[in-house]
Amino acid sequence: MKAIGFKKSLPISDKESFIEFETETPSPKGYDILVKVQANSVNPVDFKIRQNAARDEVLETPKVIGWDAVGIVEAVGEKTSKFKVGDAVFYAGDITRSGSNAEFQLVDERIVGKKPKNLSIAEAAAMPLTSLTAYEALFDRIRIDPEKDKGKSVLILAGAGGVGSIAIQLAKKLGNLTVIATASREDSIEWCKDLGADFVVNHHHLKEDLEKIGYSQVNYILDFVDLEGYWETATEIIKPQGHIVSITGSSKPLNLDLLKNKSVTFSWELMYTRSMFTTEDIERQHEILNHVADLLDNGTLKSTLTTTLNGFTVENLKEAHRLQESGKSIGKTVILF
DSSP states (O other): OEEEEBSSOOOTTSTTSSEEEEOOOOOOOTTEEEEEEEEEEEOHHHHHHHHHTTSSOOOSSOBOOOOOEEEEEEEEOTTOOSOOTTOEEEEOOOTTSOOSSBSEEEEEGGGEEEOOTTSOHHHHHTSHHHHHHHHIIIIIISOOOTTTTTTOEEEEESTTSHHHHHHHHHHHHTTOOEEEEEOOSHHHHHHHHHHTOSEEEOGGGHHHHHHHTTOSSEEEEEESSOHHHHHHHHHHHEEEEEEEEESSOOSSOOOGGGGTTTTOEEEEOOTTHHHHTTOTTTTHHHHHHHHHHHHHHTTSSOOOEEEEEESOOHHHHHHHHHHHHTTOOOSEEEEEO
């Protein structure tokens, strides 16, 4: 099968930043299904791993990344029960395994969902990783109850990004929350409003903008951009007994003492935790993706696809990474195979 990977972490402009190669098509065992990939999408994790996975070495075998895919089940392992050959599926995969930048991919069926029937292949490919991340942040980490928490405020940092774009919809439609998103450009502000944000504030003067709309403090904060840069501000604007969730990490220790007097809860959210550690509730991702598929099919949620690149080529993969690295992309970029 054809695959695209890299042997060394290089700037995306470098000729060898991605290389095409041939490798053996794998066979599924256990809970794995073999998927013929029809499309995938690119997330910030893709370029971060490409930039860092082989900085000081040259790999013998090219590393294949990619953590979103839509495809057709080609074969199944002996322990599988959820899918059969010919089923259309979508998933975000497992960061510890070979990715979706290949014609075929093995993936554990317990982290795979049915493809939304009413979405195109490209529209569906935009959704798995961001949907899982946003859903887990809201409903597994904060544990939002749409009745009990109705009307409470959530601040979504980087509302126009991939995760922010689905988090706005989930927080509004499923969580019954008052949604405040951050954005600074006209196009990104409109994007957030179109997705259902009640308010859009500028992250360059966050506290001042929150004051203007009457929300000097918020119940919940979802950080999808830069926890380290926003930490002190976040601890100031979070309400007592509030909850902060971050997906971005920090290069230095965070001062959790700033949360103590307010009894604020802090959680990390990593979509890969369940697959990395084969947690007891690994099947939860199968359930979430099926739920998201139903919500997309009935129009409750809409795909965040904005850019489609036609053809599984080195150049298209480079272009998708260039768009992500710019920090200015809105929604999701998908590559159709």
